[in-house]
Amino acid sequence: MKKLKNKVLFIFLVTVFINTICIAQESVIEDFVTSKTTQEGKEYPQVNSEGRVRVRISAPEAKKVQLDIGGVKYDLSKDGNGVWIGESAPQDEGFHYYQLNIDGASVPDPGSLYFFGAGRWGSGIEVPAKDQDFYALKNVPHGEVREHIYFSKVNNSTRRCFVYTPPEYNENTSEKYPVLYLQHGGGENETGWSNQGHANLILDNLLAEGKAKPFIIVMDNGTWRMPKKSNSKPQEEGVKRTWPPQGWADGFKNTLIKDIIPMVEANYRTFSDASNRAMAGLSMGGMQTRVITLDRPDLFSSVGMFSGGSISLEDLKKSPDFKEKVKLLFISYGSRELENPRQSSWGDPKENTQALKDSGMNAHFHVSQLTAHEWQSWRRAFKEFATLVFK
Amino acid sequence: MKKLKNKVLFIFLVTVFINTICIAQESVIEDFVTSKTTQEGKEYPQVNSEGRVRVRISAPEAKKVQLDIGGVKYDLSKDGNGVWIGESAPQDEGFHYYQLNIDGASVPDPGSLYFFGAGRWGSGIEVPAKDQDFYALKNVPHGEVREHIYFSKVNNSTRRCFVYTPPEYNENTSEKYPVLYLQHGGGENETGWSNQGHANLILDNLLAEGKAKPFIIVMDNGTWRMPKKSNSKPQEEGVKRTWPPQGWADGFKNTLIKDIIPMVEANYRTFSDASNRAMAGLSMGGMQTRVITLDRPDLFSSVGMFSGGSISLEDLKKSPDFKEKVKLLFISYGSRELENPRQSSWGDPKENTQALKDSGMNAHFHVSQLTAHEWQSWRRAFKEFATLVFK
Numbered sequence: 001m002k003k004l005k006n007k008v009l010f011i012f013l014v015t016v017f018i019n020t021i022c023i024a025q026e027s028v029i030e031d032f033v034t035s036k037t038t039q040e041g042k043e044y045p046q047v048n049s050e051g052r053v054r055v056r057i058s059a060p061e062a063k064k065v066q067l068d069i070g071g072v073k074y075d076l077s078k079d080g081n082g083v084w085i086g087e088s089a090p091q092d093e094g095f096h097y098y099q100l101n102i103d104g105a106s107v108p109d110p111g112s113l114y115f116f117g118a119g120r121w122g123s124g125i126e127v128p129a130k131d132q133d134f135y136a137l138k139n140v141p142h143g144e145v146r147e148h149i150y151f152s153k154v155n156n157s158t159r160r161c162f163v164y165t166p167p168e169y170n171e172n173t174s175e176k177y178p179v180l181y182l183q184h185g186g187g188e189n190e191t192g193w194s195n196q197g198h199a200n201l202i203l204d205n206l207l208a209e210g211k212a213k214p215f216i217i218v219m220d221n222g223t224w225r226m227p228k229k230s231n232s233k234p235q236e237e238g239v240k241r242t243w244p245p246q247g248w249a250d251g252f253k254n255t256l257i258k259d260i261i262p263m264v265e266a267n268y269r270t271f272s273d274a275s276n277r278a279m280a281g282l283s284m285g286g287m288q289t290r291v292i293t294l295d296r297p298d299l300f301s302s303v304g305m306f307s308g309g310s311i312s313l314e315d316l317k318k319s320p321d322f323k324e325k326v327k328l329l330f331i332s333y334g335s336r337e338l339e340n341p342r343q344s345s346w347g348d349p350k351e352n353t354q355a356l357k358d359s360g361m362n363a364h365f366h367v368s369q370l371t372a373h374e375w376q377s378w379r380r381a382f383k384e385f386a387t388l389v390f391k
Numbered sequence: 392m393k394k395l396k397n398k399v400l401f402i403f404l405v406t407v408f409i410n411t412i413c414i415a416q417e418s419v420i421e422d423f424v425t426s427k428t429t430q431e432g433k434e435y436p437q438v439n440s441e442g443r444v445r446v447r448i449s450a451p452e453a454k455k456v457q458l459d460i461g462g463v464k465y466d467l468s469k470d471g472n473g474v475w476i477g478e479s480a481p482q483d484e485g486f487h488y489y490q491l492n493i494d495g496a497s498v499p500d501p502g503s504l505y506f507f508g509a510g511r512w513g514s515g516i517e518v519p520a521k522d523q524d525f526y527a528l529k530n531v532p533h534g535e536v537r538e539h540i541y542f543s544k545v546n547n548s549t550r551r552c553f554v555y556t557p558p559e560y561n562e563n564t565s566e567k568y569p570v571l572y573l574q575h576g577g578g579e580n581e582t583g584w585s586n587q588g589h590a591n592l593i594l595d596n597l598l599a600e601g602k603a604k605p606f607i608i609v610m611d612n613g614t615w616r617m618p619k620k621s622n623s624k625p626q627e628e629g630v631k632r633t634w635p636p637q638g639w640a641d642g643f644k645n646t647l648i649k650d651i652i653p654m655v656e657a658n659y660r661t662f663s664d665a666s667n668r669a670m671a672g673l674s675m676g677g678m679q680t681r682v683i684t685l686d687r688p689d690l691f692s693s694v695g696m697f698s699g700g701s702i703s704l705e706d707l708k709k710s711p712d713f714k715e716k717v718k719l720l721f722i723s724y725g726s727r728e729l730e731n732p733r734q735s736s737w738g739d740p741k742e743n744t745q746a747l748k749d750s751g752m753n754a755h756f757h758v759s760q761l762t763a764h765e766w767q768s769w770r771r772a773f774k775e776f777a778t779l780v781f782k
Binding site: 039041042057058059060061062063064065082099100102103104105106107108109110113114119120121122137138139142144145146147148149150151158163170171173194267268 | 450456504512513535562564585
């Protein structure tokens with residue numbers, strides 16, 4: 001009898017639990033509006049105040065349509081007219097890549113703007129953030145983002161970068177400016193920092209409030225490929241295999257030092273000493289910043305690594321000039337990254353940065369609250385970094 | 392007996408005819424390669440030497456997948472792995488918008504780059520042209536395309552345009568330049584002339600060959616909306632309804648004259664007299680050029696209309712200064728447009744232009760061979776116009 005009672009109680013509790021889930025799933029707040037990343041004139045995608053993303057697409061003959069965002073696929077449902085609609089669970093504030101799946105085909109949402117990330121041009125959605133004002137398009141003086149095409153001797157090819165010049169650049173024609181070399185992450189390209197990151201608007205807004213010094217930003221393409229395996233030279237015995245592999249950042253380092261920096265300093269009114277040169281990057285771009293500035297601290301006085309590792313006392317031993325030459329070291333992460341740290345060979349970033357600070361370096365550790373390895377973390381990091389650099 | 396013979400002959404001929412069609416359809420030349428507009432790292436879309444466009448997409452659960460290009464939908468066929476593949480009939484040389492249809496859903500091809508046209512960001516494909524060299528990316532000095540954000544008093548909003556500055560602009564810092572205001576077509580925007588049109592590369596290449604004078608190009612957004620119907624003011628009796636409606640170009644005219652031109656002349660090193668100011672546009676942008684320059688010939692000395700109507704002796708009567716002030720009038724069409732002329736209230740463009748020439752104007756009529764109302768016609772027109780303007 002007791003057993004049966006327990007069983008009934010168990011079934012009852014399970015039922016309540018399942019119902020609760022269902023009710024929780026259904027209680028979607030109906031205040032959806034188009035996003036900043038919805039194409040002009042299109043009604044969808046939309047976002048609500050919980051951060052849910054709702055998409056809609058007409059696909060009368062389709063059997064199954066899904067919204068694929070944040071690593072989860074959400075089934076849409078079809079109305080009588082063959083139009084599919086549905087929404088995701090609440091997403092973090094900020095920008096996210098996503099796609100639609102129509103009967104097994106992964107395609108961009110025809111209603112969204114497109115961004116280069118995850119190795120492809122595809123859909124992105126902006127979930128409004130409480131602090132979105134700092135990267136909003138406002139009626140303030142604006143700098144220009146210039147598409148600059150140049151020939152790279154290192155790569156024997158024509159390349160392009162984007163160069164931000166501050167609002168006053170066209171006016172103060174005798175003034176020179178410091179330069180930040182700002183790199184995107186893996187699977188992204190030279191368009192990321194302005195399209196997704198709004199680095200130009202962030203700096204425009206900081207400058208309008210007098211919170212940053214004007215500087216030029218150079219955004220180039222740091223994509224690298226695995227070096228081809230040499231058949232003639234077998235793997236040396238005893239050499240530890242690491243990831244990223246030895247020399248992975250050499251290609252971009254050479255392009256940056258031999259082509260990009262000289263090209264920028266020849267074409268723009270820049271100061272060309274290390275005290276007016278900075279490098280920063282996100283994720284892979286942060287790791288490139290790490291490798292390149294540890295190798296050439298004579299070239300850069302400010303260093304920013306956003307979700308891209310950190311620098312330890314051990315690193316400083318191998319790069320003895322770094323501590324003296326680098327006047328600003330800025331390390332940042334999204335709080336969700338720190339909750340679920342990836343395995344890293346560089347140690348704990350907060351502890352590392354504190355150790356450098358204790359040793360006398362001007363080192364900063366920044367955390368973006370409630371964001372992950374995504375653009376909102378990097379927008380916030382860039383904003384903080386921009387208020388500190390070249391001062 | 393004779394009847395039967397005829398019937399047999401008829402069936403025989405029909406069979407031969409159908410077979411011929413099938414064979415013709417099947418004789419696809421297998422020399423497909425990725426297009427310049429295929430995303431880096433993607434294998435499809437591809438184009439062959441006939442100008443056929445081949446697309447491929449994995450959609451295992453789909454019942455029907457089509458390639459929708461040039462107003463025709465081509466069925467794709469599915470292999471054993473759920474991958475759909477197929478190609479179009481040969482397309483004209485140059486750039487075309489297209490999309491995929493998956494079980495009734497119209498979506499961008501995940502393998503292509505995206506362009507703004509036909510009122511949306513979507514897929515585009517480049518079919519190699521025999522004369523593609525003139526808009527190719529080469530190792531020559533390159534100008535910059537600058538995203539310029541500004542506040543428009545006329546619209547009480549923040550807008551953006553793209554400004555091309557010639558290669559020498561950053562070097563010859565005391566030099567001033569003439570300015571061309573260059574407008575896109577209906578359903579396109581300020582990105583069209585550089586993304587689809589390659590106006591920057593065309594001028595870079597002409598300058599490298601000494602075939603054009605360096606000038607600045609301003610590409611803004613000329614999209615207009617139907618003015619709201621006034622309830623208080625009924626349609627005047629006897630007023631002929633025309634398309635485009637009376638006053639349709641006033642919005643952009645005001646923005647151009649009151650906001651854009653002053654902004655450009657304040658921010659760039661420009662000459663600011665009419666002899667160093669030109670306006671041109673394609674399709675709707677050509678029609679805007681027509682209306683605006685006929686109304687204000689005091690502001691522009693060179694006028695280009697690409698697939699956007701023409702100017703008649705009758706027009707000159709209503710704009711008495713036009714003939715004297717405008718030193719270059721350039722009218723162009725794709726040959727396929729002239730084969731199938733749209734109904735126009737402006738008369739035959741070739742005859743109109745010849746009449747102006749006969750009356751003493753420096754008027755040019757250009758035809759792009761074997762192209763329609765598409766970008767290849769406008770690239771060629773822009774190239775010709777660029778060699779004539781500001782000389």
